[in-house]
Amino acid sequence: MSKIVFEAREQLRSLIEKSVAELVADGTIGDAELREYKVEVPADHSNGDFSANVAMVNAKVFAMPPRTAAEKIVEKMNLDGTYFSKVEVAGPGFMNFFLADKYYADVLVDIYESGDKYGRSNYGEGKKILVEFVSANPTGPMHMGNARGGALGDCLAAVLDWAGYYVEREFYINDAGNQIEKFALSLDIRYQQHFKGEDAIELPEDSYHGNDIVELAALFADEYGDKYLSEPEEVRRDALVKFALPRNISNMKAAMEKYRIDYDTWFHESTLHESGEVKETIDELTKRGYTYEKDGALWYKNIEVQTAMLRAAGKSDADIEKLDLKDDVLIRTNGNPTYFAVDIAYHRNKIMRGFNTLINIWGADHHGHVARMKGALEALGLGGDNLDVILMQLVRLMHGDEVAKMSKRTGNAITLTDLLDDIPIDAVRFLFNMREAGSQMDFDLDLAVEQSSQNPVYYCQYAHARICSILRKLEEENIPVSAASADVLTRLVEPEERELIRHLAALTDEIIYAAKAYDPARITRYLMELATLFHKFYNACRVNVEDEELRNARIHLCLCTKNVLANVLNMMSITVPEKM
Helix, strand or coil: CCHHHHHHHHHHHHHHHHHHHHHHHCCCCCCCCCCCCCEECCCCHHHCCEEECHHHHCHHHHCCCHHHHHHHHHHCCCCCCCCEEEEEEECCCEEEEEECHHHHHHHHHHHHHHHHHCCCCCCCCCCEEEEECCCCCCCCCCCHHHHHHHHHHHHHHHHHHHCCCEEEEEEEECCCCHHHHHHHHHHHHHHHHHHHCCCCCCCCCCCCCCHHHHHHHHHHHHHHCCHHHHCCHHHHHHHHHHHHHHHHHHHHHHHHHHCCCCCCEEEEHHHHHHCCHHHHHHHHHHHCCCEEEECCEEEECHHHHHHHHHHHCCCCHHHHHHCCCCCEEEECCCCCECHHHHHHHHHHHHHHCCCCEEEEEEEHHHHHHHHHHHHHHHHCCCCHHHEEEEEECCEEEEECCEEECCCCCCCCCCCHHHHHHHCCHHHHHHHCCCCCCCCCEEEEHHHHHCCCCCCHHHHHHHHHHHHHHHHHHHHHCCCCCCCCCHHHHCCCCCHHHHHHHHHHHCHHHHHHHHHHHCCCHHHHHHHHHHHHHHHHHHHHCCCCCCCHHHHHHHHHHHHHHHHHHHHHHHHCCCCCCCCC
16 A cells, blocks of 8 residues: 555554554453454445454453443544544444545655655565466457457566566467467468369368468468478478468467567467477476376376365265266377466466466456366476466447457457557557456447547546646646645645545555456556546635645645556556647
8 A cells, every 4th residue: 555545554553553552551451362353445435434443352351332432432542643533433343544634645645755656565475476468369359358368467477567566478479389280280271272263172171261261372372382282291281380380370460569469478389399398398297197098199187186176175976976076088098288287388388487377368258277287287396376268258349239259260350450450559458447347248339439528438548638738738828837845735724626536545455356356357447536536626625726825735736636546547558648
């Protein structure tokens, strides 16, 4: 939490505990250890700015009714020199604390002095987190799921960074395995069709049918002609993949850069095979007794591992039976590792690199894979709790009342690149972070391009631009635009001013809550509320008033609001306009 909010809460607890100590000293209550109590912010500020339930949870300790205990605690309190102006007892024994003018003034001093660092904290204590997201197969263009995953993953990583964690972003490139074999087959057939016609050779149903495959085959033909038609299939396909795959990966990197996502690592699956880490991982599972051979394949004892974990979590055998658990193949009969085996090796690699927490953003269709992967890490002795998976629901792309159909395989997909070409990137990043990952969402193309208060990102950006306009006009009138002293800032007593300051003070807490919940949507909600509160303040409280002290205080409030808007927009990699 911000420095001033932290100090206020510490003062509140100190006031309570000092009063309790005095009650113990004069024999009003017995000397017993206080039970943990909550200090919360009431939804209705007419009930105070902070509320404590100490008397209610300690009624047995105090050996008296909660309200009586609360009244006796309050009688002992001296609020002089604190951030509180009064305290009241309400209901069955709540203690409601009301903030003094000094608190609001000191919050604004802290925001101004903190500048672009305001909102940051050391809550995460530098613990290492790896956020892996998008990780699209490099066999075709990226689609809407990748668009949502990109915005969610990047903004979550930013939130975690601001909350004091050491964060890295990673993109896992599936450049080996079945999908590359299918890619090679699809390119091969399209290459042959380029010279012989589509009727000469049929493209299997279980292939990539997108126009991108046709285009890549044509580019290969332009460069090499029909030279590879006479080569063996294996040679031809290897040449096609070596030609096409780097182009696709390059296009993915360009799309992510355009999307303002800067990955720390582009991790190639092929390196796990080349380094021997896949074999090492399987050997370790075998050494620990979690594999067996059957029908010429090597299997992983998923049933055994999952059953043990579920029993430890308190699940009954009847509940476990309903899950219909199955063991998994690690090495196929042809000697090749399965995707699951490689994925275990990849997650082992992440932990071996020293990350305390692994966060993956996966499509909701991967829900069955989560428990298996956690179990495999547990079986390796690496701890399944190190892995947190965010399951992301589908996106419907809307144009008016019409749904834009998406089908990657048939080539009718609206790709990420198409979206970023047609829609402002600010809108894409903001709108995809307006809902929790687990909720389905409609992406409104018409709303995304609208330049009005109906467009949430435009609304927030306009608040910043509006403040810049106010400050420019003041400077044009030779009115100094600078910070005010704490004494002057105590003049800000109007409800709209106080409400705005309270929201500004909440930023650090909101970032920490968003980090704890892995929910960057909290930040978009915070930003929209901030813009609303500023517009309410602006409409109710004229900045350029005759009263010089009040004017200077309101200028300072504008500067702080501008600072916080900029900090949050920058955190989300969204443009911070000074004019609109």
